[in-house]
Amino acid sequence: MVYDSEIWLVGKTADGALAHRWRDEDESRQLSQLKLVIHLQPISDASLSDSDRYALAVLQNGQPTYFSSQNAFTTTGYALIQDIKGESSILMTLQIPRVSYQKGQLLSNYLLIIMVAGGSIFAIMTWLLISSLVLSPLLRLNREVAAITTSADASQRLSLSSRRDELEQLSRNINGMLTALEQAQAQVREDENRLAQLTGEVQEAERRHLAQELHDEIGQALTGLRLMLVRAEELPVIQQKTQLKQAQSLLNDLVEQVRQLSLNLRPTMLDDLGLLPALLWHVERFQSQTGITVDFTHAGLESLRFPQDIETAAYRLVQEALTNVARHACVQQVSLSVWCRDNKLTIQVEDEGNGFDVPSALSRGSTRGLPGMRQRVQFLKGKLTIDSAIGEGTRLLAEIPIPPTGVSP
Amino acid sequence: MTISIVLVEDHTVVRQGLRTLLDSQPEIDVVGEAASGAEALELVDRFHPQVTILDLMMPGMSGFEVTTRIQDLTQVVILSMHASEAYVVEALRRGAKGYVLKDASSEELIAAIKAAALGQRYLSAPFSDQGLASYIEKAKSSPADPYETLTRREREIFKLVAEGLSSQEISAALSISPRTVEVHRANLMHKLGLENSSDLIRLALRRGIIT
Numbered sequence: 298m299v300y301d302s303e304i305w306l307v308g309k310t311a312d313g314a315l316a317h318r319w320r321d322e323d324e325s326r327q328l329s330q331l332k333l334v335i336h337l338q339p340i341s342d343a344s345l346s347d348s349d350r351y352a353l354a355v356l357q358n359g360q361p362t363y364f365s366s367q368n369a370f371t372t373t374g375y376a377l378i379q380d381i382k383g384e385s386s387i388l389m390t391l392q393i394p395r396v397s398y399q400k401g402q403l404l405s406n407y408l409l410i411i412m413v414a415g416g417s418i419f420a421i422m423t424w425l426l427i428s429s430l431v432l433s434p435l436l437r438l439n440r441e442v443a444a445i446t447t448s449a450d451a452s453q454r455l456s457l458s459s460r461r462d463e464l465e466q467l468s469r470n471i472n473g474m475l476t477a478l479e480q481a482q483a484q485v486r487e488d489e490n491r492l493a494q495l496t497g498e499v500q501e502a503e504r505r506h507l508a509q510e511l512h513d514e515i516g517q518a519l520t521g522l523r524l525m526l527v528r529a530e531e532l533p534v535i536q537q538k539t540q541l542k543q544a545q546s547l548l549n550d551l552v553e554q555v556r557q558l559s560l561n562l563r564p565t566m567l568d569d570l571g572l573l574p575a576l577l578w579h580v581e582r583f584q585s586q587t588g589i590t591v592d593f594t595h596a597g598l599e600s601l602r603f604p605q606d607i608e609t610a611a612y613r614l615v616q617e618a619l620t621n622v623a624r625h626a627c628v629q630q631v632s633l634s635v636w637c638r639d640n641k642l643t644i645q646v647e648d649e650g651n652g653f654d655v656p657s658a659l660s661r662g663s664t665r666g667l668p669g670m671r672q673r674v675q676f677l678k679g680k681l682t683i684d685s686a687i688g689e690g691t692r693l694l695a696e697i698p699i700p701p702t703g704v705s706p
Numbered sequence: 707m708t709i710s711i712v713l714v715e716d717h718t719v720v721r722q723g724l725r726t727l728l729d730s731q732p733e734i735d736v737v738g739e740a741a742s743g744a745e746a747l748e749l750v751d752r753f754h755p756q757v758t759i760l761d762l763m764m765p766g767m768s769g770f771e772v773t774t775r776i777q778d779l780t781q782v783v784i785l786s787m788h789a790s791e792a793y794v795v796e797a798l799r800r801g802a803k804g805y806v807l808k809d810a811s812s813e814e815l816i817a818a819i820k821a822a823a824l825g826q827r828y829l830s831a832p833f834s835d836q837g838l839a840s841y842i843e844k845a846k847s848s849p850a851d852p853y854e855t856l857t858r859r860e861r862e863i864f865k866l867v868a869e870g871l872s873s874q875e876i877s878a879a880l881s882i883s884p885r886t887v888e889v890h891r892a893n894l895m896h897k898l899g900l901e902n903s904s905d906l907i908r909l910a911l912r913r914g915i916i917t
Contacts, residue, residue: 552809556787566792569768574792577844594854596847632857636848647857684889689882690859694893 327396336390337378345388348373353388369402370395434464442471451479492672503562510558518551564612572608573598576615576635587623590630597637607697610673611635611644617666618646618693626650626691642697649690655683670695708735709823712753714746714772715739715761715785720808724759724785727812734819743767750776757822759815760802762786762793770800777801781822785815791841794833804828852898853913860894863887867903868910 338345340353348367352375355363363375371392377385438455445453454475455468522544529540559565567575573595580591602608615633622631628650635644659667667683670693674681679697711728713736715721721739728734738749743764750758758780762769773782783804784797794805803825804818810830821828829838848854856864859880866876873891877884900906910916 549809565763565788566790569763569770569788570792570796573845574790574796577841578790578792592858593844594848596855599845599847634855634857636855643855645855645857647859649859684886686883686886689886692857692859692889692893 324396334392338388338390340377340386340388349375349388349390352390353377356388357385366395366398369399372398430462431464434458434460438464438468438471445475451475451482488668492669495669507558507562514554515551515558518547518554522547522551567608567612568605571600571602572611572635573601575608575612576633579612579616579619580633583619583623589623589628591619592630592632593635594633595635598635601637603637603642603699607642607677607699610677611642611695611697614644614670614673614695615646617670618644621666622646622648622650622691625653637699640699640701642699644695644697645693647690647692652685652687652689652691654687655685658685659683708733709757709819710735710737710753710755711819712736712738712740712746712749712755712758712780714741714743714749714758714764714769716741716764717761720761724815727815731816734816743769743772746772747775750780755780757781757783757819759783759785759819762788762797770796773797773800773802781825783815783818783822783828789832791833791838792845794829795838795841795845798827798838804830805833806830853909855897856894860890860897863890864894864906864910865915867891868907868916 338349345353348365352363352365352373356375356377361376364372365375366372372395374391374393376389376391378387378389380386441455445451445455452475454472457468457472458465525540525544525547529537529544532540564575564578566578576593576595580593583589584591603611615635619631619633622628626648628648631646631648633644633646635642637643659671671681674695674697677697679695682694682696683691684694685691711734713721713724713728715724718741721741725736725739728736737753737755740746740749743766746758746760749755758776760769760772760782762784763786764772769784769786773784776782777800781804782802783806784802785806785808786793786797787808789807797805803822804827806815806818806828807830814830818828818830829835853861862880863876866879871879873884873887877887880887895901895906898906898909900909907916
């Protein structure tokens with residue numbers, strides 16, 4: 298009876314039918330055991346509630362049934378029952394518990410809780426993952442790099458793990474950089490040692506040469522002179538004069554030799570008169586000693602004095618470049634240009650001789666002295682460019698900046 | 707009429723030798739001896755000698771500097787061991803009248819003193835006006851023309867570029883590698899302050915290198 302009544306109630310609407318179809322047997326059984334509360338009230342009853350009156354108004358408007366969910370637990374159905382006269386006089390109310398709604402509500406609450414909990418767990422997991430994969434290795438990397446930076450010791454390395462990610466790659470690259478830095482430092486040290494050694498060797502060679510020159514040439518000549526003078530005493534007066542004349546001429550030679558020796562070490566002109574007179578003198582001497590014509594052009598140097606280190610460097614550079622031309626180029630002519638413009642001293646030595654392979658000449662063990670020349674120029678914050686190739690001549694260009702206060706007339 | 711002289715020389719032995727030589731000359735009267743530039747200034751100021759014999763190389767104030775400062779008061783004869791025109795030119799520029807090498811003969815020194823006393827120039831052998839003129843010529847700056855700083859090779863390449871040849875063609879024409887041509891070309895552009903080939907052609911036309 299009750300079951301039928303439910304069908305009757307819900308069967309009137311498509312929604313109800315649909316709901317019925319979704320219910321399984323258990324639910325249907327539960328529904329069958331439902332005890333429904335049915336109220337019958339005359340419509341004229343003054344005790345009708347507001348909702349009852351609203352339902353009555355809707356029903357009187359011609360609608361056969363009316364449902365209203367007043368709260369979360371029950372749905373109330375209304376219908377009008379006609380009396381004998383066929384007039385609607387009794388309002389039937391039927392209260393149905395809202396089982397599905399409550400279940401849905403519960404489900405939606407569960408869903409919300411699950412979503413919040415799931416989201417939180419996901420967030421925590423993600424954070425833990427990022428922390429273990431990225432943040433802590435990054436912090437470790439930062440710590441290690443900072444430690445190496447403070448110690449300034451390029452022989453240290455970052456610790457590596459077996460992971461293959463970008464951070465690991467970064468660590469490897471930093472280690473690679475440290476290796477390169479260490480090698481560069483070692484190279485610089487080696488170059489410095491080499492230079493010091495070379496300087497020492499050059500100095501020693503110069504001393505040996507000087508000692509030899511003093512002993513063999515000057516010493517011998519002086520001994521000869523003394524013998525001549527001693528002998529002059531014993532000679533008859535007539536021959537004495539000839540002997541003294543010879544001694545004088547030997548003495549003049551000696552003076553000249555000492556002068557040359559001193560000039561070889563460092564031309565006094567460089568200090569007394571400046572770069573241009575020293576270069577003019579050197580070019581003159583180079584031409585007469587080697588037979589190589591120097592086509593010397595210069596501009597902006599006349600009567601100018603530069604700082605001593607620049608004058609010395611420029612002079613030595615020309616000296617060494619010309620020596621290289623004489624030794625290696627096999628030419629009869631070399632062009633030398635020196636000019637000073639816009640606070641820059643430029644030296645260019647060019648020949649069309651044999652040429653050479655620049656990289657190998659710049660490496661160690663070369664007799665051309667190019668590393669030393671480069672060092673000299675770099676020391677003055679200048680730039681040395683050497684263009685050469687075997688069979689294509691050589692062009693050496695040195696550009697040395699002149700400090701603004703460094704030029705004096 | 708004797709010539710009054712102040713003798714400035716820092717080496718005592720040399721100074722004594724010179725003194726002996728000068729004292730033996732009847733027409734020369736040595737009024738003072740100095741061993742440094744500072745002393746020289748003082749003596750010249752006090753005695754106003756007709757001629758000052760001045761050693762070029764002294765510690766402290768050099769002979770050049772002393773010359774500049776006393777040349778209005780006395781005639782300066784420089785005594786030097788530097789047989790280079792550069793020194794002579796500088797000494798004359800500073801206002802010296804004579805330049806005598808230390809190993810010149812005593813006759814030359816006396817001649818220099820006498821010439822200086824008359825306000826005439828005297829240079830001991832081997833110097834000559836001709837030699838000095840040739841040195842002055844060499845020491846003259848090239849015209850401040852950037853083109854002058856180009857080397858022979860650069861000028862060749864400048865001309866060929868102006869004639870419209872490519873680096874490849876220039877390389878073939880001069881039998882040098884294209885890279886070398888490029889290097890020369892970049893250098894000459896840099897020296898001449900040129901931006902591009904049309905600048906180069908304009909300059910070549912203006913200088914009459916191409917027509």
